[in-house]
Amino acid sequence: MSEEQQAPADQSAQTQHFEPLTAAYERLRHSTDAQELSGFARRPLPDRADQAAFSRATALLEAVSGNEHTPVEDRVFLAQTMPFPNVLVKLSQDANDDVREAVAANENDKNWLVGRLTKDPVARVRDAALKNPRTSWKMRLEGAQDPQMDPQTLDFLANMGVSMEEKAPAILTTMVRRAVALNENTAAQTLQRLAQDPVEEVAKAARSNPHCEPAGE
Template structure:
């Protein structure tokens, strides 16, 4: 069953409905579909159909950007998030990058996005791997605010971060030319001697 424009229902195969939504230029209907309450998971067939069709809505450029951002922020479904991760609008990609339901590989890909806001959101996502965090900490194009966030990982030793890996990230932040003076100052007081030495070398202390 699928919903028609007048609110009535008629039978339509999933593939037909998917293609109709994917190519629709009716922004209002696309917006309504994006915000529609999903069927209960107990109705597996209806739930699976609805989430599959959300992918079509997410991939349609005629879906209003605010609705694509909503889907990128609120949806936990990999098929929808992957579709939105290539959206032409960086605000949509940034919303995907910050979604905690992302798969690790997807966050990693977005941590290399050409847009700095997307990269920043990905590097702050708890799903980001330590390898990606280290690469972000080493990248001179990473903004000072994101570097300050990375510099705080494991700083106090009580946030559950792996000690060695977190220290490697903080040391890389200290050596990054885009790191600001306040972050360098904090890292010069780091509990790890390697981090302190790197920060002190940069600051000339």
């Protein structure tokens, strides 16, 4: 067979093996082949310069991310490393707490997605979202006001505008620290620190908290 005859034959074979995006998406979304799904999750993405291939790969990662048969460790890997909203949204709805926690900590998240995860039913997922610098001040304030918030995260929020986010608007950081100071779930040690806050309204709020122990006791 001549080279001229071989070339069309090769092109025909490639055409026959090409799987349309919709078909590939549905196949991966419903696949029970954990090995195939894992391989796809870990596959390096095409160069962004090849827009068609790159868009196809990220679309298919959405299907892999939403498939419960994709191994948990691979879903966590995607949740930690992916910057694509379509993939992260799928993973933010995962039934596995570790996966959602990884999404909550991913600094590539959009702030609305982090905000959604600050309302997660699992405490450690909420905590990771509130510690993510992408979360909004509104979400931080609501977290500081939450009577079910754990003392460790409240202690983290108590540093806003003092030893963290020092260049943030003072009115916002003050509101967050004051809310922590009023929260009865805030640890005594945190309250003692807030009782010495440079903003008097924060310090006063901390001293009014029934769990605040006077210094030296």
